[in-house]
Amino acid sequence: MAVKLGIVGLGAAALAGLFSLIFTWWAGPIDYAGGFPNNLGYFARLSPLMFVARGLAPVGYALLAFAVGVIIGVMIRRTVPAMAITIAVVVAFQFLWPTFVRPHLLTPDRASAPVTLLGLNDMIVSHTGVVTVPINQPGTPQLSGAWVVSNTSLTPSGHAFVLPQTSICAAGSITQCDAWIAGHHLTQVVRYLPASDFWPLQWYETSVLLILAVGVGGAATWRVRRLLT
Secondary structure, three states: OHHHHHHHHHHHHHHHHHHHHHHHHHHHHHHHHOOOOOOOHHHOOOOHHHHOOOOOHHHHHHHHHHHHHHHHHHHHOOHHHHHHHHHHHHHHHHHHHHHHOHHHOOOOEEEEEEOOOOHHHHOEEOOOOEEEOOOOOOOOOOOOOOEEEEEEEEOOOOOEOEOOOOOHHHHOOHHHHHHHHHOOOOEEEEEEEOHHHHHHHHHHHHHHHHHHHHHHHHHHHHHHHHHHO
16 A cells, blocks of 8 residues: 555656646746746735745645545545545645645744825725735835735734724715825834745745645555554
């Protein structure tokens, strides 16, 4: 079983690595057209959508997905349900990992800037009334190519600024609203991983994924040995 799992697992890792190499080659012109590594938004290499398709991470994800599929198959011993459960687990993992684990693998840097009228031109107000200002706007922190972990507008007392329901923004013009918010002397605080953290983060994340894959594979082997005895 160990030999078979090793051969199939290495095949999955090699295939994932090949697809990563092909995708990186294909995206090269896009990277450099956007001023690599200073390209913005979803095309930045550190963005969650791009990060898992580049570098070493696809190899780690392929091995972990393979190990998860093996242990689920060993536990329920029904092929089709095991495949369905494996897909569900891997998809859930892809959503949860960037939110709860990846931001903590490296210590994010911190940038701050006063919130000005220029920065408020494209402000975002959440359903809870929390005001944030997009980065890379005039008068705001310039973080080209970075992955922004958090972006908060803080009051002078250090609390997140929440737009009250009864304010000039509810009835006044956009200009009046912006001037009223600017009068609160807010500070935009951004926690981010710079573009230069791409490869360190790739190595950290891939290492963790490989450790998890080995652990899950070991558990599957132990389960099979126990069933045979």
